[in-house]
Amino acid sequence: MRSPPKLRPLSVRRWGALCALALTLVGCPEPPRAEPPSGSPTATGRTPDDSHPHDAAPPRSSSASPTRAPHPGGAKPDSRERVRLQARSKLGVPLHPSEGSSAVxxxxxSGAEVRVQRWSADERWLEIEAPSGERGWITARYLAAGRPREVVDSLPDASIWASPAACEAAVTAGDRLAKEPSRLRVGTWNLRWFPTGGPGGRPTHLSWLGCALTWLGVDVLGVQELTRxxxxxxxxxxxxxxxxxxGGRWRLRLDDCPSDGRQRVGVLYDERRAQISQVVSAPHLNPHGNACKDRLRPGFTAxxxxxxxxxxxxxVVHLKSGTDARSYGLRRASLTRLGELFQSRTQALGDPDFVLLGDLNSMGCSGCAPKVSHADELGVLTRELAQAGFTLTPAACSHYYQGAPSALDHIATHRSMQEAxxxxxxxxxxxxxxxGVGLKAPEVAAFTQLSDHCPTLIDLDGRDLD
Structure with a gap:
């Protein structure tokens, strides 16, 4: 199990919130950088003496599943921490009964000083106690201190994401991202114009990709942007x-669109761990209503x-990219049809267990009037999926563009799915x-040789609980 450190530094956001209140009295030094807990998904599982390969050794990892790492400030809230809120409307800051809930x-x-009870693992939500004594959850965008992020301009040389050689050394030594053997690891990864790298891009580094997927321990991976x-x-x-x-038996299945250089979606999986059947395209998830029209993508369902x-x-989906009004409208059109897909498939199969994942391109709309921020589109996406019966809890981020991280790739599970x-x-x-902010290509080789997107993972209980 994950062993939390005895001393836990404040997270960057929490440090920034405290600074906003104290700035008139004292200056704030640079926030401390939190080290990832040993055995958490942020750790590779290596120890200082893991410098030589162990060809015959079994994969070494902790037994922790890839749930979110604890908030760097620690699981227990600091009861002395207070933050000030800033509302977006005259009604005030909405309280929610639970993390991710749309109910008010x-x-x-606005302007109230509240006490923080705890933070969500991704620091997008926090539970607070109002001056009235009322408790509830709010989103972090209502913090008057803003949302400072740590600056990171390079990766550790030993990281498997730093170079192919580092990945090979780690995997040869038996390192893997920790996973409970009884769980099925499902994920999504946009592989950026696999395998050519797209116009002006570098081809995918195939051996590095195979090594990285091995280290991740993923069993079923939804993939996007494959041209072959x-x-x-x-x-x-x-x-x-x-x-x-x-030691597995890997298969790759893609949608039925032509293999003519266009981006396609599909599933990469180890059939030793899971079988894929009843594969169909969902043409109406292409916003034009035709599976392959205008080189947009259908849904891949199996x-x-x-x-x-x-x-x-x-x-598996890959929605239209772009911050212009037309692209935003096409994404909205695709999402409105998800409810229809869920109803038709569950009626045919008699089983509501459903996982939706992929690159949903929730990047906002700077060309809309009024403008739609990235956070606003995430909120719309969360509410629309909730109306269709799905729970979406965005990962902290999944993509880098010009040094800035954002959450574009998501995994949503139907609320009836007990295994999630x-x-x-x-x-x-x-x-x-x-x-953190600051990572850019070509300084980060993984962005140019693997993808500018990051894998997003979820571990499911391997048993069928219903």
Missing amino acids: SGRVP GAESREGRELLASLDRLT RVKAASGLDFELT TSPPVSAGVCQVARC
């Missing part, structure tokens, strides 16, 4: 690499049956950097 249980006046499939030389090479490194018993419906007991977590470069 009360209001707190399992029949291509690159596809065969990747699958062979995964078979060799994991039945997943884990060797341990768990079964569920999986839909932990929220999604950011992995890859995003995890190592703790979603």
